[in-house]
Amino acid sequence: MICEGTVKERRSFFTYFRRELMDIKKTVSSLIAAIIIFIFTSLSYASQAAVPVHVAINKGTIVTIKEPSKRVSISNPDIAELNLISPTELLINGKKVGNTTLIVWDTQGKTTFFDVMVTGDINQLQDQIKAVAPHDDIRAEMAVDTIVLSGHAKNQQTIDRVVKLAQAYAVASEISTETSYVDGVAKETSKSSGKVINQITIAEAQQILLEVRVAQLNKTKMKEFGLSTLIRGRTGEGFSNLVGAPSGQVDTENFIGMLDSTEGEGIEGLVPGLAGIKPLDPFQLGVSYFPAGIGAVLKALSSKGFAKVLAEPNLTVRSGEKGNFHVGTRYPIQTVTGT
Template sequence: MITNSAGGWGEDSRSGSSRRGSRLLRLGVLLCTLMVGATAQQAIDPQTQAPPPPPTPDTSPMNSPPPATPAPTSVQNAAQLTLLAGKSLVLNTTERIKRISITDPEVADAEPVTPTQVLVHGKAPGEVTLLIWDEQEHPRSFDVRVEADVSDAAGEIKQLFPNEPIEVKASRSALLLSGHVSSEGVAKQAAMVAETYSKNVVNMLTFGVPAGQEVLLQVKFAEVDRSAVTQLGVNLFTPGSGNTIGTSSTGQFGGFTISQGNVTSTTASGVTSTTPTNQTNINLTNPLNLFLFRTDINAGLVIQALQQKNLLQILAEPNLIAANGKESSFVAGGEFPFPIVQPGQGFTAVTIQFKEFGVRLKFTPQILPNGNIHLRVAPEVSQLDFTNALTISGFTVPALSTRRADSEFELQDGQSFVIAGLMDNRVTNIASKVPGLGDIPILGNFFKSKNAQKSKTELMVLCTATVVSPGAIAPPLPKFPAPFLDKDKFDQGKPAVVPKPPAGGGK
């Protein structure tokens, strides 16, 4: 039973192994058949093979080979070209040109005229980029700026405003006006003129008075004795009796001579006879006294001539500088004590105050936008007058004789003006008498004498106003011929000073 069972299992094992082997054989044959069939199919129909990978697209321009070097991507290293709208220029190259390109043909246009020349024409204000390739495909970049033509606008503005420093420039597509003008009206009018040439006008004109300007006032206070001038004017032309022919030869501010002429008579028959007058000539050493009030003579020269005749006295000649809009003052004189009585309870107190007298000047300048000077001047001359003095508690207090003016006007830079007419008329009565006899009623008039002296003086103030500016650079300091306290020069041959050791031996 056991043996049969074992033999039965052996047959089943052999039959199973044979079946597995046949399966493997059939599978191998099938695989070989499939492989051979696939190879034969590829040989028969090549269109059934797998498609190749897609090619990389070519980004180079059509009908042109790729450039040898890449085109510039920045205009930082590009050359700069500037031309006016409506103008042209020729650009020369060393290599033969193959092609050109410009970014905006509305601003500028470019075309080759020869193999090595490009004509660039500006059309409208703006900026464009011009690219040029040579035959080796080497590109070159140019930044082209087209500016507006401002020559016509600048010429018309200069003609309309010749005294105004107006500068006209082109800024991209606009006209730029810059500078400092005298008034706001000038700035607006210049902008209106510029708008006729361009729709875009940038008005940067400033107006008003520049900062830092000052006014220099040169003043002369002079006192003229008009009575003396009048006397000279009356007595000057009194050469004597008889017919006189006067001739003068002054040179330049010199004296002249009035020579006595001859008497000439003609009879009825036509005979002419000349008879000398035998009168001496009259020499006038200073003819400028004749022209004291003439406006065409320099006032300074007249004053110098009058000083020689003691007809004019210069009281003060100050030169004052004031900042624009600030007041400046000048005083040349003194102060006198003026007692003030203050009654109290049982006693009288006297306090002293001081009053100024002399030559005083106050002026306030204002520089106007058009360059003129608006000036307010207040000159004053005062002096002690003991004729009208008062006596207070035993103190003699003199009065003040004052001549003052306050004027406000406008003048140009460098012009002069004169303030005159400040008159001082004085009458001095001097009485002399014999002591005792002069006090007798009625009969005392025979022992008295009276003398009335009249004086007439005029104060003249001559001023010249000038606009000045502070210096930008300080003047250099004077140099010493040798260094200050040069040890080698001043201490030569002297023993050196050795400091004393501290007390205690330096311990």
């Protein structure tokens, strides 16, 4: 037989246990909710991307923040200088090309990160490109930490020069190490280069056809007629036919083969093949341009027996690059000297 007092005690115990269990559930639920809120808050702060800030070297920019700042810090003061103008305005001065991080704490404890990128002056780079390639349409623009080159150029050499120039202005991000040996001692050299995207295209054809003419001149016959041939520079222009040789000076600065004289005296040794020849009258004679090309001159000399065309090879080269061809009776043959 169970007494009434014992039943009441059991009921009160179960009621107390149930209440304690409910309190524990509420506490655990609150703790789980707090943990979830903390995790989502941390993820939200972590997911906030750093704000990019571009500053030209030796120049400044103002950064405006929404909430009043309580504390600010910059990771590398050698790259950028930080000045606090007001609680919501920051002045950043670029000192050296590179990247650094700006951290701002507001009055509510929230942290904001800024990626400060100090680069060369893009306007100055554009002026340098104009000086290197004055006749080409090349533009330089900044995209985050990368310099983007676009436009048109005449040849590949111009593009290579502009790309190297842009790498000097870009933020150094790629580091390469080269090893060289001097007197048996290894020496490592590190080189850094910035990010440059080259979108420059060549406006003209990349390949050109050169018509080469290899000729032999009969100097004996030309000497009998008092003729001398002078070729000007690399272009092959300035093929001069000089009849006689007055005294005077040869202007080699502006035109090779230009003669000027006021007296009708012969010269000896000034121009090969013209010693002892005296002109009838003082004169000045020089030819520097042939509309029909140098081939027409060679053809005319060949018809008179003064020259003989030995070979007419055609050479295909890339625009702006050097082309080579072999002249002579000996041909280089590659041989294997060892295995």
